[in-house]
Amino acid sequence: xxxxxxxxxxxxxxxxxxxxxxxxxxxxxxxxxxxxxxxxxxxxxxxxxxxxxxxxxxxxxxxxxxxxxxxxxxxxxxxxxxxxxxxxxxxxxxxxxxxxxxxxxxxxxxxxxxxx
Numbered sequence: 196x197x198x199x200x201x202x203x204x205x206x207x208x209x210x211x212x213x214x215x216x217x218x219x220x221x222x223x224x225x226x227x228x229x230x231x232x233x234x235x236x237x238x239x240x241x242x243x244x245x246x247x248x249x250x251x252x253x254x255x256x257x258x259x260x261x262x263x264x265x266x267x268x269x270x271x272x273x274x275x276x277x278x279x280x281x282x283x284x285x286x287x288x289x290x291x292x293x294x295x296x297x298x299x300x301x302x303x304x305x306x307x308x309x310x311x
Contacts, residue, residue, distance in 0.1 A: 260275060
């Protein structure tokens with residue numbers, strides 16, 4: 196799967212939110228989709244919803260634990276925590292730090308937390 200590496204925009208985040216909610220709803224009634232989502236979330240979203248994520252990201256969906264779910268009595272969700280992993284590159288040679296930092300920032304579409 197290839198990515199366009201667009202910088203996340205407000206619109207692309209809203210689009211992802213919509214697809215994510217559709218995926219939850221479908222996973223509640225379709226075990227085959229739920230398995231596909233857990234095996235390769237990006238591929239499942241592309242196959243079932245024609246959604247191609249614009250960011251270079253690893254999206255992992257995990258099966259819920261025994262305590263995760265809707266609590267009827269409390270009328271609230273008990274949800275597993277979302278997680279985020281990001282990498283810090285190795286430090287360049289001292290005489291190239293400024294150039295390397297500027298190049299990292301310029302690569303913004305590749306790294307969600309760059310400044311551009």
